[in-house]
Amino acid sequence: DTNAAYKILEIDTKVSDTEIKKAYRKMANKYHPDKVAHLGSDLQKLAEEKFKAVNDAYHSIKKERQFA
Numbered sequence: 870d871t872n873a874a875y876k877i878l879e880i881d882t883k884v885s886d887t888e889i890k891k892a893y894r895k896m897a898n899k900y901h902p903d904k905v906a907h908l909g910s911d912l913q914k915l916a917e918e919k920f921k922a923v924n925d926a927y928h929s930i931k932k933e934r935q936f937a
Contacts, residue, residue: 871933874926886936893927 875882878892898904900920905913931937 871929874929877922877926878930886934889927889930889934893923896923897927 880892900916902917905916
């Protein structure tokens with residue numbers, strides 16, 4: 870569901886492709902497993918799940934909008 874994808878990236882459905890890319894980079898950076906490695910295995914596991922969700926959401930939106 871692409872509406873869920875927009876929620877995961879914390880953006881509105883009406884934003885530009887550039888804004889989608891910005892939101893993706895921000896979220897990917899925030900939840901990247903390497904960035905939270907020092908916080909312990911539990912938080913690292915949660916961050917990894919969130920990172921995967923962010924990746925899936927971004928690719929879903931890219932596919933829907935057909936942008937590179």
